[in-house]
Amino acid sequence: MSFKELGLSKWLVESLEAMKIFAPTQIQSACIPAVLEGRDCVGGAKTGSGKTIAFAGPMLTKWSENPFGIFGLILTPTRELALQIAEQFAALGANANVKVAVIVGGEDIVKQALELTKRPHFVIATPGRLADHILNSGEEAIAGLRRVKYLVLDEADRLLSNSFSSDLDRCFKVLPLSEKRQTLLFTATVTDAIRALKDKPVVEGKLPVFIHEVETVDKVAIPSTLLVYYTFLPSYVKEAYLHSILKLTKYEKSTAVIFVNRTRTAEILRRTLRKLEFRVASLHSEMPQTERTNSLHRFKAGAASILIATDVASRGLDIPSVDLVINFDIPADPDDFIHRVGRTARAGRKGDAVSMVTEKDIDRVHSIEERINKKMDLLEGVDDEDVIRDSLNVTTAAKREAHLEMEKENFGERKRINQKKHGLDKDISKVTKKKSKSKN
Template sequence: MPAPEEASTSSVPTPTFKSLGLIDPLLEALEQLNFKTPTDIQTEALPHALQGRDIIGVASTGSGKTAAFALPILQKLWEEPRGLFACVLAPTRELAYQISQQFEGLGAAMGVRCATIVGGMDMMSQAVALAKRPHIVVATPGRLNDHLENTKGFSLRGLKFLVMDEADRLLDMDFGPIIDTILKAIPRERTTYLFSATMTTKVQKLQRASLSNPVRVEVSEKYSTVSTLLQYYLFMPLPQKDVHLIYLANSLTQNSIIIFTRTVHDAQRVSIMLRTLGFPAVPLHGQLSQSSRLGALAKFKSGGRKVLVATDVASRGLDIPHVDVVINYDVPTHSKDYIHRVGRTARAGRSGKSITLVTQYDVELIQRIEGTLGGKQMELWPIDAEEIALLRERVDEAGRVAINEMKDQGMRGGHGNKRRRDGGGRDDRDRDDDVVEAGMPTKKRSKGRR
């Protein structure tokens, strides 16, 4: 198969959505949604997509790639109105809901119908939604495969478009075998878009298997942080991590904050500890019910809660505007996870801060991250040692309250009574549940993989 063409990135005046060739109903929807000018990925991808080409898009979270694939699909749907038209595969449930919302917003004037098919929700009501012949299905792979196997009358045989969003993450989460099954159930004659933040070997293999003579558009460096992001670190002994976190929360009380933890156990524990101390915090992780996950996101996005304590389920793909500060309670094992986490703030030209808690065991990881950032060093966040000492007793007590509350909830040691069948023996490591729900065998997780 020939290598994908490289799209031209020569310097030209900034185009408008109209000059890119979009039709009036979409231009009106873009105006209503306050989309003023195309982003880089939209500028590069739309002309090729509107010509009917397969697209490989390499772009980071927050680059506007959802509209880059939604707009050409909706334009083609306007020209050829019909039943099930496009299927979008997403790695997490929250991202699937977000993509559906954008399709519905952009396609409002066209009466576009979307169905969101994800794990953790009732299969029967989803089957009813599919029977109503939506134009767009946005799904996590495990649950989509369940419906292909078990829902009478549902198929993807008439599909015109397939989109694989966050493809690197889809494959990181062991969805590869399920995607292979889905590819066999859809027409060979189709248009395919593959979007990914990084081009891993697995993504390149998927590209060769699923795309035909694609155009590749790439608008971001592999690893980078924006210039409007101020990056700090705090160094402390491991036993003093909690008190330093609460000191930061006190110092930043007027800001919207996302705190990232490595495990489900710590996400739950830290959120309870914060609430005990009077901070409006909500947790977001893979062991919550789907309604709880969506509720936590809605509260944080609306400003009803100022602090979101999350595992890496929230580090990519989700459009959470106006995050002032990202705090890494744990240093990420992989540098790219750091990039994705801190990318939750300083978006769309705004400024933002990231603060990483560093213990004596994390120095090598921090040096590796700084090396990935081209040697850019984080600054030391100033602290008041006396204030930290005064907080110590209250924080220790709140920590005991959190542990006791988790024991009452059945989350002993982060494992809980419902042990996760991920085959890895580490039940508190976060991941989407759809692999398990689809009945697929899963591989043992490598250390540090989220």
């Protein structure tokens, strides 16, 4: 079936063809007609399956029939994903003068408020920054949100977790009621909570929720072309072992993503590896938005062969041609492991995933192996004596220099100030609540 047969506008089909997209994927074939029909929709499919077009296509089609104000709001958990979605909307709507605003942290909030007052057709936002505007930018900035026709939650399983709940609640309060808008949820992991939405009572005048899953994570946990390795090491010399892994003959020319659990670890590794003359970029929340965007572009363009990232990069981002994924830190959630290693061995290509396992990680590794239904193999070639001889001294010296640089630059100071500020805000809120109770 073609995009035209699915019901997309002629101009949009032409835009897709100009982008060399001729045939719909499974998730697009299933969800586009349902959304055009007016149904709320849940779409589950792995990264790279075309979920963005599955919701952007019908939204743009309906917008072109009756363009007005802020037509659709797309919420997504990270700035990088927001920018990526905005790029696709801009490309799809280039011939139709579609106006898109990206509302994310790390950018000038006053400029963003002005953008919102101009009523862009589509707003792509992270919940935290949009909540900031709702609190502080005034009615003129948020008035357009009160009439949106579509709300999209991209990476819905993450957005519906506790960490986003208060910001989402604040966003939802300014939007039309659910019966007066279409709500579209798209995710790589359809959780039981999301699946349960189909059992909700149908609101009068609305069609039942449409749910479609393409290959659940369980069925495609680990592709057959992905080789899963581990290396066991003491926790206090991880950088030396990482150096040895990257120097293995089979990985010397590989493009690699190294995943860590904390922003500070990402920054230490970036500086350490750079001193050891690796071409490195990094991606974490302590970096200014412009630096994060530049890092991603450098890695995609091949100017950097290694990307060090927190889990901000493990889901949704389109990072092609990665040969190797290294788990410098083992994730607590086995599903996060699956999303991380999903950066390689895509579209039938081969790839390796290496997990650096310390004495503290045994239980996590067992949980991961149970989840993927596969035992990790020992990585050959990383010998303790070789690490001590070839890597320990140089990495220790480089790491020491990295630490000293970060101390001089007060790395993490902005985060500490924000944490104190939020803590103070909470304390003020508690005191205010106590006072109001005592008055009553």
